[in-house]
Amino acid sequence: MPLELSDDHKLLRSTVREFAEQEIAPVAEELDRTKSFPYEIVRRLGELDLMGIPFPEEYGGGGGDTLAYALAVEELTRVDSSVAITMCAHTSLGTQPIYLFGSEGQKLELLPSLCRGERLAAFGLTEPEAGSDAGNTQTRATLEDGGWVINGSKQFITNAGTDISALVTITAVTGAEREISNIIVPNGTPGYEPGEPYRKMGWNASDTRPLSFADCRVPEANLVGQRGAGLRQFFHVLDIGRIGVAAMGVGLAQGAFDQALVYAKERRAFGRPISQFQAIQGKLADMSTEIEATRLLVYDAARLKDAGRNFTLTAAQAKLKSGRLAVEVADAAVQIHGGYGYIEEYPVCRFYRDAKILTIGEGTDEVQQMVIARALGA
Ligand SMILES: Cc1cc2nc3c(=O)[nH]c(=O)nc-3n(C[C@H](O)[C@H](O)[C@H](O)COP(=O)(O)OP(=O)(O)OC[C@H]3O[C@@H](n4cnc5c(N)ncnc54)[C@H](O)[C@@H]3O)c2cc1C
Structure with a gap:
């Protein structure tokens, strides 16, 4: 494959580089020191169509390819990792499962505001007893009267507790024999509580929290794709x-x-x-x-x-x-x-x-x- 970047890729790279140098570099130190989430920068990333690069335009995405996405991530991280992981976790962890496996209804409802960066998505896999060993998920979701009742906890989750967080897609055991499924839990659902942010070594301006679910009820239709395919x-x-x-x-x-x-x-x-x-x-x-x-x-x-x-x-x-x-x-x-x-x-x-x-x-x-x-x- 040729290694030369296309003109579109070069343009995207120079646009993100200029944005990062002009708008992120001057505030990166302060955001890190004060552990402040970069709301204004996320808003600007949305305006620049950088919060949904690899998703089709029909869902509000940028219609870019994976290389375009990688170039943008690289340029952001060249200046500030907290901003980069916010964009990266939102795109490839938070939004991606909904785009890849969600129903058409879920995509039409959720993707446009996520791709515009108006709302953030999170991905909740890790638990106290399930990190590398992801199959050891303990969080449980039981189907009762047309809804999933979720109990359990997640830890180290990025983007779940900001003022603009829309949802977290979590893995949960939904049946016998380690049947694990993915379920969307919107922020604000009773019983779902993002905890206090961690004190971290780095990525100080990014949002990382534990999450808890206590009899948290979401509609059955919040299942992502097939039951058991989580x-x-x-x-x-x-x-x-x-x-x-x-x-x-x-x-x-x-x-x-x-x-x-x-x-x-x-x-x-x-x-x-x-x-x-x-x-x-x-x-x-x-x-x-x-x-x-x-x-x-x-x-x-x-x-x-x-x-x-x-x-x-x-x-x-x-x-x-x-x-x-x-x-x-x-x-x-x-x-x-x-x-x-x-x-x-x-x-x-x-x-x-x-x-x-x-x-x-x-x-x-x-x-x-x-x-x-x-x-x-x-
Ligand atoms: C800032 C931050 C943000 C994060 N954001 C998210 C997020 O948004 N969503 C999410 O779901 N998770 C997130 N995580 C969790 C992250 O993905 C996990 O911490 C990581 O996968 C490791 O899991 P663990 O911490 O449980 O470590 P463990 O799995 O307990 O691993 C401990 C050590 O044992 C090693 N180990 C484990 N199993 C084996 C094996 N079979 N062979 C050899 N070595 C092994 C590991 O490599 C590691 O060195 C985040 C973590 C941090 C710190």
Whole structure:
């Protein structure tokens, strides 16, 4: 496949880059420090048609492909991970299951306001006893008098508790023998309570909370797709989601590298810029090489999906590689900043804190290794 981006892709990338540099960069430090959800930025992302990029225009989406989505995610993360994960979790985790498996009625009702970014969607899989082991879901939904009565809890859920959160799609056991289904729970439903936000290492301006369900009743029609298909649906959603998270790793690494390069040329030691020392040059050369190689892997996963080919292996490889890349490059970028890298005055400090989750969220590195080994037939 050719590696050159189309004119449309280049235009999208430059539009998101300009937006991120002009409207996100000036407020990113404050949002992080004050742990404030970026409502105004989400509103602007909606105006720019960036909150529903891969969904068809008939549902209010941007009609873009996976590569376009990955490019946008990369450019946002290059400047701020909290904004990027808000958009990313909303799109590929929150909205995607409704688009892929929802009824036509659910799509027509829910997708337009989600794609416009007026409302946010969340995806609730993880529980205290079910993270990597997603099949161990304990939350239960029982069909009673034409409605699902839900009891249980979720944890670490993104986008569920903001002022504009519309709904969470959760996995719940709906029958005997681990029958798991997906059910939409609108915010405001009695018995559904998003808890207090967590104190996190990073992604401080994004919304992450535990959720509790106590005799929470939703209509039977809130089932997403087939009863019992919940895990299969979510695994497919996670397959796609990996491409977005992998793009976050590349974007974060690129942002950290850009800062390190600027700093290395400005900072002087022993009478010259530190960029003239071979040890620093070696780091910068390795960082840029790894970023470029990983970027190609991420784009390849997106292109495979867009070409209708099997992308599971490549998406997992891209996610595994790019999470590690983000951690390594952020570490090297802090190192190049010396003591200033440890001080919040420099954005690279935030990038370092934001990087680690990329080896954990949406499937840990160890889970990616399992997916890769399985795809290799090992
Ligand atoms: C900020 C944040 C946002 C999140 N957002 C969401 C969200 O929106 N929706 C959602 O559903 N979840 C979300 N998560 C949850 C996230 O996806 C899980 O934390 C992740 O999948 C790991 O699950 P766990 O935390 O239960 O770890 P565990 O599954 O308990 O894993 C602990 C360790 O054991 C390893 N391990 C587990 N099983 C195996 C095995 N078979 N072989 C080898 N190693 C293994 C893991 O790799 C890990 O290193 C979020 C988490 C965070 C921190």
